[in-house]
Amino acid sequence: MALRNVLQFIILGLLDQQPLTGYELTKAFDSDIGEFWSANHSQIYPQLRRLEQSGQITHEEEVSGEKLARKRYAVTADGRGALNDWLSAETEPTVGGRDEFAVKMYFIKTPDDPRLAHMLAAQLRFHEQKLDHLKMQMTRKFPDGQNNNDYGHYLVLDHAIRRETAYCEWLESANPNQ
Amino acid sequence: MALRNVLQFIILGLLDQQPLTGYELTKAFDSDIGEFWSANHSQIYPQLRRLEQSGQITHEEEVSGEKLARKRYAVTADGRGALNDWLSAETEPTVGGRDEFAVKMYFIKTPDDPRLAHMLAAQLRFHEQKLDHLKMQMTRKFPDGQNNNDYGHYLVLDHAIRRETAYCEWLESANPNQ
DNA sequence: TGACACATGTAACGTGTTACATGATTCG
DNA sequence: CGAATCATGTAACACGTTACATGTGTCA
Numbered sequence: 001m002a003l004r005n006v007l008q009f010i011i012l013g014l015l016d017q018q019p020l021t022g023y024e025l026t027k028a029f030d031s032d033i034g035e036f037w038s039a040n041h042s043q044i045y046p047q048l049r050r051l052e053q054s055g056q057i058t059h060e061e062e063v064s065g066e067k068l069a070r071k072r073y074a075v076t077a078d079g080r081g082a083l084n085d086w087l088s089a090e091t092e093p094t095v096g097g098r099d100e101f102a103v104k105m106y107f108i109k110t111p112d113d114p115r116l117a118h119m120l121a122a123q124l125r126f127h128e129q130k131l132d133h134l135k136m137q138m139t140r141k142f143p144d145g146q147n148n149n150d151y152g153h154y155l156v157l158d159h160a161i162r163r164e165t166a167y168c169e170w171l172e173s174a175n176p177n178q
Numbered sequence: 179m180a181l182r183n184v185l186q187f188i189i190l191g192l193l194d195q196q197p198l199t200g201y202e203l204t205k206a207f208d209s210d211i212g213e214f215w216s217a218n219h220s221q222i223y224p225q226l227r228r229l230e231q232s233g234q235i236t237h238e239e240e241v242s243g244e245k246l247a248r249k250r251y252a253v254t255a256d257g258r259g260a261l262n263d264w265l266s267a268e269t270e271p272t273v274g275g276r277d278e279f280a281v282k283m284y285f286i287k288t289p290d291d292p293r294l295a296h297m298l299a300a301q302l303r304f305h306e307q308k309l310d311h312l313k314m315q316m317t318r319k320f321p322d323g324q325n326n327n328d329y330g331h332y333l334v335l336d337h338a339i340r341r342e343t344a345y346c347e348w349l350e351s352a353n354p355n356q
Numbered sequence: 357t358g359a360c361a362c363a364t365g366t367a368a369c370g371t372g373t374t375a376c377a378t379g380a381t382t383c384g
Numbered sequence: 385c386g387a388a389t390c391a392t393g394t395a396a397c398a399c400g401t402t403a404c405a406t407g408t409g410t411c412a
Contacts, residue, residue, distance in 0.1 A: 002370090002401090002402080003369090003370055003371070003400090003401070003402085005370080005371080006276075006278050006281070007371085007372095010281055013281075013284070013285040016285075021390095021391075021392090022391075022392065022393090023390065023391050023392075026391095032284070033281065033284055034273075034274050035274050035280075036274060036275070036276065036277040036280035036281050036284070037274065037276050037277070037278075037281050038273075038274050038276075038372095039372080040372075040373065040374085041391090041392075041393085042372090042373075042374080042375090042393085042394080042395090043371080043372065043373085045392060045393055045394090046393085046394085049393095064380090064381080064390095065380070065381055065382090066380080066381090067379090067380065067381095068379085068380050068381065068390080068391070069391090070390085070391060070392080071391095071392085083285075086282075087282055087285060087286075087293065088293060090300060091278055091279045091282060091297070091300070091301065092278065093279065093301055093304040093305065093308075094275075094276070094277045094278065094279060094280075095212075095216075095308075096212050096213050096214060096215070096216050097214070097272075097275030097276065097277070098184075098214065098215050098216075098272070098275065099214040099215070099272045099275070100184050100215075100269055100270070100272065101269045101271065101272060102213075102214035102272075102333075102334055102337055103184070103188055103191075103211065103214050103215050103334075104264075104265055104269060105330050105333045105334060105337070106191070106210070106211055106214070106330040106331065106333070106334045107191040107194075107261075107265060107330055108265075108329055108330040108333070109327070109328070109329060109330060110326060110327065110329050111325075111326065111329050113329075115265065115266060119269070122268060122269070123269065123271055126271040127271065130271075130273075147289075148288060148289065149287070149288065150287070151286055151287060151288050151289050151291075152283050152284040152285055152286040152287060153284065155280075155283045155284070155286070155348075155352050156280055156281075156283060156284045158348065158351070158352075159280055159283070159348050162344045162345075162347065162348050163341070163344060165344070166340045166341060166343070166344035167340075167341075169340065170333075170336065170337050170340050173336070174333050174336075181372090181373070181374085181397090181398050181399070183398080183399085185399085199362095199363075199364090200363075200364065200365090201362065201363050201364075204363095216400095217400085218400075218401065218402085219363090219364075219365085220365085220366080220367090220400090220401075220402080220403090221399080221400065221401090223364060223365055223366090224365085224366085227365095242362095242408090242409075243408070243409055243410090244408080244409090245407085245408065245409095246362080246363070246407085246408045246409065247363090248362085248363060248364080249363095249364085
C-alpha cells in the first residue's frame, strides 16, 4: 500500500470546520487532534501550497496592523470531495504504534530488576498527569455529556482518556512491589 | 531532542538475548515486539552493518547446505554497554501515537452520521480479532502466570491486551445504536 | 520441478523532525 | 524597548516504506 499522506486530509478536515491560517492549523495539532496525529509548521506550510496548487483549498490575504498579511485558507468543492472520499474509505487499522518505553520493558528479564521501580514510577507520573489534564478538558468542554453537535471531538477525548487510563493501570500492575 | 535511532538499541537487546541472523531479527518484529515497534529487513541489514562498524556487534558465518552462508550476529562488550545505557536512561514518554481511524472520528460531527456504524463495526471486527489472538498467545506462553524468567515478554503482551481491550470498549461505546 | 520459505542486500521515495531564517504585533 | 507571541517560509537530515534485485534450501 502506497503511503497515503494523511496530513493533507486532516488539513482539509480542519479547514472544513472553519477557515484557518497556517499558524492556527499548526496550533490545532497541539490540542485535541494532537492526541492522535501531530505535525510541525515545517510540514504544514508546504502541504498548504500543494493543496492550493491542486485546487483543493484557496486563501484570502488578511491584513492586521500595518503590514502583517496572513493567509486564511478555505476548502474548495474539490477539497470537500477529497475529504469525504477519505472519510468514507476503509481505514487500515493502526497496528503497533511505536512506544519506546514499552520496548524497553520487553528487555527487563525479571520482576527483581533494580531499574524497574524507578522506570515505572517516572512513566506513571507523566501519564497520570496527562490523564488528569484530559479529564479536565472533558469536564470543561462537555459538561453533563452534551456532545451532539461536536461528537467527534468528544470521541477522541474519550478515546485518549481510555488510552491513558489503560496505560496507567498497566504501569501500576507491572510494579511487583505493589 | 535529536532523533535517537531506537532501532539500534532494540537490535542490541534482541541480540543480547541470543545471537540471531538478520532474517531472524526481521521476524522478531512481526511477533511480540512488533506490538510496539516494527522494522523491515531493508532497515535492519544496513543497521547491522553500522553496528558492526562501530564495534557493538560481531558476526560469525554459518554455512548450511552447500553454499548458503548466513551471518549470525552477537553483541560485544561495547554493545552491551550501549544497551544498558539506553535501558537506564530516562525515557521520553510516548505522546500521541498516530491513529488514522481516531483522526477520522474527530471529523464526524454528530452521532447520526450515516457512515458511523459501518466505520466502527469494521474497526471493531479487526481489534476484537487481534485481542483474541493476543489472549491466545498469553495463555499459550504464560499458562498460570508463570513469568519470572521472562517478565518483559509478559509485560508487553499484557500491555497489548489492555490496549486492545480499551480500544474495543471505546469503539463499542462510540456506537450510539447500542 | 515448482512453490515457498530462507537469506541478504540496495535504491528510490515519502514522511517527519530539527534547525535556519526573517519579520510584525502586542503588551507590559 | 524588550520579551513573548504571531506569522511564514526553507534546508538539512533522520527515519520508514516500498520496490528492485539476487540466490539457496526444502519439501511435496
